[in-house]
Amino acid sequence: xxxxxxxSRPQQATRPRPHKHRKPAKKTRKQPPYAYIRKAAELKAAGxxxxxxxxxxxxxxxxxxxxxxxxxxxxxxxxxxxxxxxxKSMWLSTEIEAWIAALPVRRLKGDEPLEMA
Numbered sequence: 001x002x003x004x005x006x007x008s009r010p011q012q013a014t015r016p017r018p019h020k021h022r023k024p025a026k027k028t029r030k031q032p033p034y035a036y037i038r039k040a041a042e043l044k045a046a047g048x049x050x051x052x053x054x055x056x057x058x059x060x061x062x063x064x065x066x067x068x069x070x071x072x073x074x075x076x077x078x079x080x081x082x083x084x085x086x087x088k089s090m091w092l093s094t095e096i097e098a099w100i101a102a103l104p105v106r107r108l109k110g111d112e113p114l115e116m117a
Contacts, residue, residue, distance in 0.1 A: 051094045
């Protein structure tokens with residue numbers, strides 16, 4: 001039997017089948033300019049710092065301590081309290097920045113001694 005004697009079939013365009021374990025790519029779309037985005041731009045133009053929400057891993061990375069330590073500090077009033085956003089603990093970036101700014105400065109050898117009143 002030769003290949004020439006078989007009737008030829010028309011070639012169909014084959015498309016790849018989706019892989020079972022791969023999720024389809026998410027479609028991204030442009031977000032319209034919402035009012036809160038315009039408001040943030042107005043605040044920034046006025047010189048008012050914008051507050052972002054920071055999640056637990058970001059706060060732990062910024063402070064360099066574990067969450068049980070942060071929780072203890074919050075309970076003792078030494079650290080800003082978190083807000084509940086969608087069931088998650090979030091902190092305002094402005095409050096974290098203010099807490100960092102209020103930390104004491106380390107004294108070095110040769111500094112003048114503190115005056116006791």
